[in-house]
Amino acid sequence: MSTSNPFDPANFTRRIPEGDDRERLVCDDCGFIQYENPKIVVGSVAYWGDRILLCRRAIEPRIGYWTLPAGYLELGEDVQVGARREAWEEARAQMEIEQLLAVYTIQRISQVQLIYRARLTSPEVSAGPESREVALFHPDEIPRDEIAFPTVHWALAHFQETRDHTAFAPRQNPEGGTGNLTGGL
Amino acid sequence: MSTSNPFDPANFTRRIPEGDDRERLVCDDCGFIQYENPKIVVGSVAYWGDRILLCRRAIEPRIGYWTLPAGYLELGEDVQVGARREAWEEARAQMEIEQLLAVYTIQRISQVQLIYRARLTSPEVSAGPESREVALFHPDEIPRDEIAFPTVHWALAHFQETRDHTAFAPRQNPEGGTGNLTGGL
Numbered sequence: 001m002s003t004s005n006p007f008d009p010a011n012f013t014r015r016i017p018e019g020d021d022r023e024r025l026v027c028d029d030c031g032f033i034q035y036e037n038p039k040i041v042v043g044s045v046a047y048w049g050d051r052i053l054l055c056r057r058a059i060e061p062r063i064g065y066w067t068l069p070a071g072y073l074e075l076g077e078d079v080q081v082g083a084r085r086e087a088w089e090e091a092r093a094q095m096e097i098e099q100l101l102a103v104y105t106i107q108r109i110s111q112v113q114l115i116y117r118a119r120l121t122s123p124e125v126s127a128g129p130e131s132r133e134v135a136l137f138h139p140d141e142i143p144r145d146e147i148a149f150p151t152v153h154w155a156l157a158h159f160q161e162t163r164d165h166t167a168f169a170p171r172q173n174p175e176g177g178t179g180n181l182t183g184g185l
Numbered sequence: 186m187s188t189s190n191p192f193d194p195a196n197f198t199r200r201i202p203e204g205d206d207r208e209r210l211v212c213d214d215c216g217f218i219q220y221e222n223p224k225i226v227v228g229s230v231a232y233w234g235d236r237i238l239l240c241r242r243a244i245e246p247r248i249g250y251w252t253l254p255a256g257y258l259e260l261g262e263d264v265q266v267g268a269r270r271e272a273w274e275e276a277r278a279q280m281e282i283e284q285l286l287a288v289y290t291i292q293r294i295s296q297v298q299l300i301y302r303a304r305l306t307s308p309e310v311s312a313g314p315e316s317r318e319v320a321l322f323h324p325d326e327i328p329r330d331e332i333a334f335p336t337v338h339w340a341l342a343h344f345q346e347t348r349d350h351t352a353f354a355p356r357q358n359p360e361g362g363t364g365n366l367t368g369g370l
Binding site: 036037040073074076079100103107110165172 | 222224257259260261262263264284288293354355357
């Protein structure tokens with residue numbers, strides 16, 4: 001998905017529109033209010049036996065690092081359908097979703113991640129256009145020094161912690177965990 | 186919160202921008218791409234003993250009908266903080282969140298609702314500006330014919346179903362449940 005935006009927000013200023021109680025990005029020319037909302041990421045820890053699916057990123061940010069299949073929920077899309085779509089797009093993986101594993105909030109970038117635990121229905125996976133390679137790792141073979149994002153570390157730990165449970169409370173950010181690449185967990 | 190937007194999208198058409206794979210709202214004048222994303226609603230089924238907090242809406246849509254304290258997650262806001270903020274804004278309620286009760290998707294309006302089970306820390310509640318009145322209802326006193334939205338019915342049922350559980354898998358849309366006011370459950 002392209003994220004380039006040719007729009008130049010040069011005439012936008014942050015101020016509180018009349019009748020509102022928070023700063024918004026307002027165009028000084030036409031009065032357009034650019035409401036910004038948190039974005040939803042849907043993804044999965046997908047397993048086959050005792051191995052876990054990871055994807056090596058072919059795109060920025062964190063190109064070359066390993067991540068879970070995950071991405072932005074599309075408009076009008078069910079959350080579980082979105083998680084399955086991302087697994088297909090990034091790893092040509094097919095799976096059955098078992099349970100919501102975790103809800104992580106990355107406040108700095110206003111992102112809410114819904115990460116599911118999912119069972120692959122086949123071990124046949126292959127890199128989609130956004131992945132350099134994909135692989136199924138035993139837990140002790142996971143390239144922990146080459147993980148793309150803190151939330152991937154969290155989700156892998158929460159997966160291990162709950163893998164023998166059939167029903168459990170979804171996990172959230174660990175204490176003090178911001179999800180930022182620097183300055184946090 | 187005001188949701189009026191003086192911007193007139195008269196010159197916007199839906200088309201697939203170069204490098205993208207989905208239709209977006211694109212301005213034919215300046216090329217601005219209005220990315221639309223699903224919105225996150227955070228809310229709670231908050232209880233005091235065996236009574237449940239409901240708010241009678243003072244605003245459209247569904248003015249005069251009863252709902253759970255819930256609203257849009259703000260930019261940069263943690264999901265649980267958002268759920269507590271909404272309970273305060275709409276019902277002057279203070280509470281401790283126990284667990285994620287449900288994740289509902291309303292595809293027609295691209296809304297993902299995260300509804301928490303929460304324990305009120307005091308039975309003293311009062312109407313905030315968006316509520317006509319607020320009340321704590323015994324389950325058999327809930328005004329079921331005057332409920333604002335299908336998801337409120339779902340959440341009340343899922344609350345009863347899980348209330349003796351300390352850890353459980355969050356619920357989702359019931360089979361066939363669209364969340365639409367008409368034509369669905």
